[in-house]
Amino acid sequence: MKKVLGWLLFFAIIAIVIAVIWVSSLVGDTPDKPSGDNMVDAKPVIYLYPTEDTLCSVSMELNGRFTCTYPDYGTEGWQNFVASPDGTLTFPDGKEYYCLYWEGVTEKALDLSRGACVRGEDTAAYLEWALAEMGLTAREANEFIIYWLPQLQENAYNLISFQGKAYTDAAKLNVTPAPDSVLRVYMVAKPLSEPIDVEPQEFEPFVREGFTVVEWGGSIIE
Amino acid sequence: MKHYLVLLLTLCLMLSLFALVGCEPPEDNCQGDDENDNYDDMVQPAKPVIYLYPTEETVCSVTMELSGRFTCTYPDYGTEGWQNFIAAPDGTLTFPDGKEYYCLYWEGEADIDLDMTRGACVRGEDTAAYLEWALAEMGLTAREANEFIIYWLPQLQENAYNLISFQGEFYTDAAKLNVTPAPDSVLRVYMVAKPLSEPVEVEAQSFEPFVREGFTVVEWGGSIIK
Numbered sequence: 290m291k292k293v294l295g296w297l298l299f300f301a302i303i304a305i306v307i308a309v310i311w312v313s314s315l316v317g318d319t320p321d322k323p324s325g326d327n328m329v330d331a332k333p334v335i336y337l338y339p340t341e342d343t344l345c346s347v348s349m350e351l352n353g354r355f356t357c358t359y360p361d362y363g364t365e366g367w368q369n370f371v372a373s374p375d376g377t378l379t380f381p382d383g384k385e386y387y388c389l390y391w392e393g394v395t396e397k398a399l400d401l402s403r404g405a406c407v408r409g410e411d412t413a414a415y416l417e418w419a420l421a422e423m424g425l426t427a428r429e430a431n432e433f434i435i436y437w438l439p440q441l442q443e444n445a446y447n448l449i450s451f452q453g454k455a456y457t458d459a460a461k462l463n464v465t466p467a468p469d470s471v472l473r474v475y476m477v478a479k480p481l482s483e484p485i486d487v488e489p490q491e492f493e494p495f496v497r498e499g500f501t502v503v504e505w506g507g508s509i510i511e
Numbered sequence: 512m513k514h515y516l517v518l519l520l521t522l523c524l525m526l527s528l529f530a531l532v533g534c535e536p537p538e539d540n541c542q543g544d545d546e547n548d549n550y551d552d553m554v555q556p557a558k559p560v561i562y563l564y565p566t567e568e569t570v571c572s573v574t575m576e577l578s579g580r581f582t583c584t585y586p587d588y589g590t591e592g593w594q595n596f597i598a599a600p601d602g603t604l605t606f607p608d609g610k611e612y613y614c615l616y617w618e619g620e621a622d623i624d625l626d627m628t629r630g631a632c633v634r635g636e637d638t639a640a641y642l643e644w645a646l647a648e649m650g651l652t653a654r655e656a657n658e659f660i661i662y663w664l665p666q667l668q669e670n671a672y673n674l675i676s677f678q679g680e681f682y683t684d685a686a687k688l689n690v691t692p693a694p695d696s697v698l699r700v701y702m703v704a705k706p707l708s709e710p711v712e713v714e715a716q717s718f719e720p721f722v723r724e725g726f727t728v729v730e731w732g733g734s735i736i737k
Contacts, residue, residue: 334661357665359639384643385653390661413585417610427611431585435560435616439583 328394330460332436333506335389336429337372340499343466345372350461353395360386397459399477403490404450406481412441424472424495425505433505440509444480451476451490462504469499476507553579554623556686558662559732561615562655563598566725569692571598576687579621586612623685625703629716630676632707638667649677650698650721651731659731666735670706674713677702688730695725702733
């Protein structure tokens, strides 16, 4: 009897060891990838173009958190800076910037049902067209493209979809005084090895009038 | 007695298997001798952007000779380079097809001998402040420095420390820049940053003052190395 118990104990220990190793290898191998819902917002930059020198403040409400801001967002946001019609932002300490920059991790429900499946080598051409359709100036589009191009052109294809409310709800932008026109461009790109069919996206025309605020940013997802 | 031995052996097996699971793969440290201050690697210059500021609208052409190859250019470099575009005093570049750009952009792989003997060991959280100072010393405008900083800041601020060294001839020799017509003043800023977990002592770097005069060309870029 003792012998049987002994062997049972032996096999039980082996079984437990194997089970523990198997479970911990599963947990250990799960890559910390950004999922479709919780991801890094890369390089949103915000430009302000008032019609005359204007004292402005900008704050945001993120469904998530900032990882990098420049100038520093601190706890109160970007407060009491002077924005000039050419876009220059002068802060109380005298420092000048051409945009507000932030990066963060936010949770949002993406809608990839509309977009475009773009060959890697056609990335620049597609973005030039899409960003102009959306209303970015040549300069703003240029900045956008040189940021994203190296990452996207290496892929055989990219599913590219510009997000609307899904993004703006997760990253609310509050500008004082209230701007007359606001354009927020947020691109999501998903690398693909094979092309897919996707319903084309329509872009609402944007009219710049009065005090205009423009933002662009994006994410690359798995 | 025999059974207890078997139990003991099993326990040993268990412990060694646990140890294997917790083990991390060996680090791929193929970047050369850490004790050496010179690195003979293929460095990936990231985001060099080139601005041209002539005193009046000027037809320009820009070519480069890389000790390596381009991986991305915008507008497209093609085989001949950026040819016959009009540069305006405000920096706008208008190409023959009518498209406008504010800079020439390239990325590549180049064989650069790095010299890390002079530089600064900067805390992650001091990155922005240090770069603001250094870039102004070197002669970048507020706008150019702003662009530089927002590109590099997220990558650098996460590190406990960064050894930051701006390269001179070693870089410009590996990535020759030819501008026609010949500019009057050229500033090329190339930062190399090496993340560190502990601070190091490093001889301070002094920056040559840069005077913008006449037709000015400015470039900035960098690499983060292991």
